Amino acid sequence: MIKAKSDVLDVVIVGAGLSGVGAAYHLQARCPERSYMILESRAAMGGTWDLFRYPGIRSDSDMYTFGYAFRPWTGGKVFADGPAIRDYIETTASENGIDTHIRYGHRVVGANWDSDKALWTVTAEHDGKRVEFECRFLMLCSGYYRYEKGYMPDFPGRDDFAGEIVHPQLWPEDLDYSGKRVVIIGSGATAVTLVPAMAQSAAHVTMLQRSPTYIAARPSRDGLADALQRVLPGKLAYLIARMKNIALSIYVYQLSKRFPAFVKRQVIKHVREELGEDFDVETHFTPHYNPWDQRFCLAPDGDFFEALRTGSASIMTDHIECFTESGIRLKSGAEIEADIIVPATGLDMQLAGGSRLSLDGMPVTPAELFTYRGMMLGNMPNLALAFGYTNASWTLKIDLTCERVCRMLNYMERTGTEIAVPVPPDDLQPAPMLDFSSGYVQRALPHLPKQGSVAPWRTYQNYIRDMLAIRYGRLEDGHMRFARAGEYRPRLSHTALRRDVAE
Template identity: 40%
Template sequence: MLPHKRFTILEGRERIGGTWDLFKYPGIRSDSDLTTYGFPFAPWAEERQIASGQQIVSYIHETVTNCGLDDKIRVNHRVLSADWSSQEKRWKLTVSANETEAIFFANFVMWGSGYYDQGQGLNPIIPGIETFEGTVAHPQFWPEDLDYSDKQVVVIGSGATAITLLPELSKTAAHVTMLQRSPSYVLTIPTVAAEDTLLRRYLPVWMSSRLIRWKYLLLPRLTMEVCKYFPGIIRAGMRKITTNLLPVHIPHDPHFEPRYNMGEQRICLAPDGDFFRCLHTSKASIVTDTIKTVTPRGIELESGNRLTTDIIVTATGLKIQLFGGAQIRVDGQPIKVSDKYAWNGTMLQDVPNASLLIGYTSTAWTLGADIMAQLIIKLMGVMEQRGARVVTPRLDPTMGVKPAQLLDITATYVKVALESTPKAGDRGPWKRRAGYYEDCWKVRFGDVTQELVFE
């Protein structure tokens, strides 16, 4: 759409791949189907919809090479600060480049740096953890030499990472206990869907790939809508499904009775039911309790029970960080992100010529990032038509916009990060994004000039 534009991609790490190159914990895999998590212009061709981290890294590398982007990406280039000059009408980026500092200038900056801190995980206060004489491992920084074979392991957490680790670690560990404060919904899905196989077998690639993509676009949205309008029915249905998958010695309550309705937080996936299968063995168990303190040899719980362990894995979540940790300044004034509203979920109030590509939290992240990139490209086209060099979101104070949470889930890691994330509004282009279909409509047919000032 803008073939005459020049661009450079600054990658902070030594290799591309992001999350999937950084995380090395056992069994790391996607928690979204790869058909929608993958790039729409490079359809995922494998039958397995839940892919390993290494498979995703390979897919990213292949896509970059096939699209001729290798020479556009500069690795080991981490943006330290971004300064906008209204006088010069451009950004000055201070970049750490291979242990030296470099300066880049840009007319428009698109931040595709994700939403979590790659250098630090979310580490809630765990009393006594410093006294533990065994090994403490965080999945984000998994020790390459960690030998957990024939060891007692406790995984603290109940999210996607913990659900992934339990069946993987239990293959060789003596025993693995998943210790959770509150349960999550866990949904069993097939690794290879039979209908996908049939479509690929009898239809040409261009047709089967489109049909499969639409299937994975529609089903999650339909699921979320049903959860929203019929929470009681869904909760009862999940209770019945989960109970049937559990061994007789593990009751549904309290281990699988979340405090929230399905859809209010991300649903954990268990490919081919691996999570439930390992609970049928003597090598895996689940405990729902609160930690009183960690001792040199284990964990004391508020219930009075104790867990003896050699290794503690703190699968306690991610620490949210926007803009890759870079300092953002406009005409020398630092921008406090939490004071700003997000225009259509992608540009910050009063921050010119910059977008933040945030994906979805309830479905594939890439869907949301990709459609926001399309929105910004459309906006750049409008700028050219108007002969404008600068576009800035400005909030009209007479609108009476009321603040809301930008990310639409109630997860703990989102709540503790409210001071480092922008706000959504309750009306106009400041309203929180509703979903992929609404965003697509906005990009294709919507007015992308509301609440913007062009110069």
């Protein structure tokens, strides 16, 4: 084991993607005297937007809310492609000197909190060796899924298929699908993105889904934002467009939750308008769940529907019986011939990039913990998680989380304290961390922390409510404790962490 440095860092950020670069900016702007380092497991920054290289990859949230609050999005398109987002992250980092704080090829495998020193020791693997970094505060900004591989069901007969099987998360740079028959398995955002992109040069693309998803066409340009850019200063135009889109997303989500039948009818009505009355919308576009029980899929300028209208793509709703040498046999008896099969079957979720957390050498089980304001874990000192919204842009919550962390760091500086820890009440009732029926969420719930039944332990998925509480609410809210080194020592029970605050 190698000690990376004798100096203790104020903050270690894990991950150099959208969240990690955002966290670094907030630290520099709000806590300029604090030292920090970003540990990135891969050889480049960008996270998701550097890893995923499949055709057509783009944001499924509008860039006026997906972009940082502090750096206006000027790319024009509402739903930017992957390379444009990667460039946006890289430019943000280079213009602010954040790139000089990144250590690439450092995969964090564990972190231990020392109560006596009030320090985290972060262990990372680098060039086949293990190195350690000590820090006062730890920010986990590595997202919520496994980077090494995506979710792949055990399809019967998979080895019999004579063509290529390509998972979107591991897309080969040299894959040539021009003139070939492609089957995309899945109906989520990845599949809806791949279909029109691959249909441009493939012989034919078939989207094979077990059940329908809500898909809505959205313009690729924001008319109001474009008009504002022509008459107002850039930052002001961006702010107005951003607030408009935040309000719109909250309105649609609340409308969906309060009047799901109405929203469902409207979405299906628009699909019929896109595809015509002769298309079997009932079978292929009428989900069995309510709107926003899973994420909506968006089709910029209706590109997905256009591919179906022109015949370059088609959709089938059925269950897979097995793979065959020439394609896929369905339980209905039908067969789909294919040269390439793309299982857009989702993600494998994991917390903290799969690293192991411990307190005073005792391992912590994340599933036994409660989330605090959707950004910290109960009884875990000086630790923040970057976890975005499920019903709105990821970055909206990340910006708020970073603001709150900086407020806490500055508060500890003023009060001479070294520890910030949220302490859950003993009678807090648990609930699943995410109220989503998506398969990737349901598979992961047993391994994720819980949320509580009441604030601040409940995550409301509401930006305005969070902004008021996180940005302006009291730090000492009756749940957050501040202490000096040695005054707080977490204690593990058989099922959960307990607190032991010295008098």
